[in-house]
Amino acid sequence: MAAVKISMIEDNNVIRKNVMKFVARHEEFEVMEVFASMESFLHHLNVHPDFSVDILLLDIGLPGLSGIEGIPLIKEKLPNTDIIMLTTYEEEHMILKAICSGACSYLSKKSSLDEIVEAIRVVANGGSYMSPSIAREIVQYLMGGKLQKTTILTERQKEILNGLVDGKTYKAIGKDLYISQHTVKCHIKKLYQVLQVNNKAEAIAMYLRGEIE
Amino acid sequence: MAAVKISMIEDNNVIRKNVMKFVARHEEFEVMEVFASMESFLHHLNVHPDFSVDILLLDIGLPGLSGIEGIPLIKEKLPNTDIIMLTTYEEEHMILKAICSGACSYLSKKSSLDEIVEAIRVVANGGSYMSPSIAREIVQYLMGGKLQKTTILTERQKEILNGLVDGKTYKAIGKDLYISQHTVKCHIKKLYQVLQVNNKAEAIAMYLRGEIE
DNA sequence: TCTCCTATAACCCGATTGGGTTGTTTTGCT
DNA sequence: AGCAAAACAACCCAATCGGGTTATAGGAGA
Structure with missing residues (x-):
């Protein structure tokens, strides 16, 4: 199988370089261009219409156009790219919005580098990786206090x-x-x-x- | 911290014994009574009102009262017990129904024993574990074909x-x-x-x- | 048996809504 | 500079809605 092409949009230089350096050590992955902002990524897409990646690591808290706002725009151009959100903001609404917009996985930035690589593997195999704390929030949402609300209506x-x-x-x-x-x-x-x-x-x-x- | 009390409802004797034997090898877990049917579990709860467990492994495809049907009944008696669903049926509606009923994690029976133990650990720490394939289905559901519907509205x-x-x-x-x-x-x-x-x-x-x- | 609740039905009346037309102004794109 | 689109505003009119009252029949439970 061909190497899985990975890219990343993250404004923090340290995080971006560290993560991609670590990912690049795994030979099943091919690290492509990385970007510091949504705008520069979208610009790159316009200039290079042939550019594509399999998996995109995306920071939710980007300056300017945020990660969430960018997802639909990315999906429009790259419908087959799987998006893994990386974030410090674990608020419920953010997570749900991201997933509803088309992100397929969600990682806390507290995650270790190994966990990030594991998530990439999972996604590459058609799965979806969730940090436990995030999975818990999604479950909470799905349950939605629906318990003990036994029908009041006739x-x-x-x-x-x-x-x-x-x-x-x-x-x-x-x-x-x-x-x-x-x-x-x-x-x-x-x-x-x-x-x-x-x-x-x-x-x-x-x-x-x-x-x- | 006290040992995490674990129980299981599973009609397949082989699976039940293997899993619980493996779990028992980890000293942070305390294996309690196990059950072959929802009915026997509920009966046990009635006879022993003080019985409680921290985490319950629950087969979704039980004969008689199914796992999903039993969740609300269990939650009623044991509101603080976390439920991990074990199943071969990975159909979307089953999963969602289980989670909406109060299950907090969902494991494919294809999961390894190590994965099951890992899931128990995650749940014991207040997280929620999802098999990648199941997480994917949940994400699919949340996205709900919503893609490429990039805002038509001003x-x-x-x-x-x-x-x-x-x-x-x-x-x-x-x-x-x-x-x-x-x-x-x-x-x-x-x-x-x-x-x-x-x-x-x-x-x-x-x-x-x-x-x- | 005698309530209580639900389902059924009708009336009045004012507020809200949906659909149509016709404009001006601002904004964005070419 | 010029066109298209969107935001803004007003008018008319019929249909719908929301709230109030009143009333009858049937079923569940005290």
Whole structure:
């Protein structure tokens, strides 16, 4: 198998050089150009349209265009490049945003060089590496306090809520459930009381955020 | 620190004995009673209300009450026990269901004994261990085909959409952004065209399902 | 049996929304 | 400099929504 091509975007010179030097010692990896900013990387992509890498190590806290903001731009040009985020900021929303944007792995900068290389190997083999603390946060998010939130809604209310989420009008929901639109409205009024919201938008948001049922 | 108390629910005698024998060799772990079915475990909990473990290895494909179905029941009695799922079924929905139910780690049965012990250590330290292939699936789920959907919305439209998602009226959004409600409506009209929806509900649903930005 | 709750249905009324048109101004790109 | 796009603003109008009240029928539980 050909060597796995690696690149890195990291503004801290010391970290960038150390990591890439260590990676380069492993002969299954081929270290490509590295960059100190998202802008310089994107510029390089424009100037060299043929440039590609298999795995990109990406700092989340870059000055200027941040790592997260850059992910979609990178994926646009290099859809087959796997991105490993490197970061000191382990805040939940950052992590989720990065993963949702297309990063496939997430490493704390506290990780050892060996751990970084291990992560690269995992990703090269089609897996996804997560630092334990980060995995834990993702799990927390997925669970989303969903425990012990055993349905407060009646069956009918759930059916109606589903209609709302689908963007249906009262009339359409009534038609679906073979009841009048008046009745639909009546259910919805009670629904709002139970959920402590005042309109469709909030009810839908609550439902889709998984805070119900 | 006291030994970490470990138990296991697994119907396959060979696997159960091998794993627990290996775990027992590590003196930081204390192997407790093990069980061949969810029912016998739950029964044990009822008979011995003081029984507790720190970490429970749980087979997902148990006969009778499955591992996933049992998680909420276990969590009810032992809220502080961390659950590590062991499984051959790596299907996405199984994994997500297990995690959403309260499992904190997920191991493929292909994992080596060393990997299992490593996972236990990680969990005992408050982390969460994921097999690379499973981490990948979770990442896939979180990304949800969201790639190459590089923002179609303008900055202004995003701000407005955020207002909608928060359940605000046009008027309130206008106030927030220092523009008139007419203008807000105008933006929303264009927004709907771009997203190909006809009302707030669908736009919010699209946003919260992560199909935007 | 007699409540309590849910589901059903209807009415009124004001506020909000969605869709249409028509503009001016600013901004970005060529 | 000039064009296109986006942001801004206002008008009309019909449909929808949110909140209030009132009322009947059926099922669960005290």
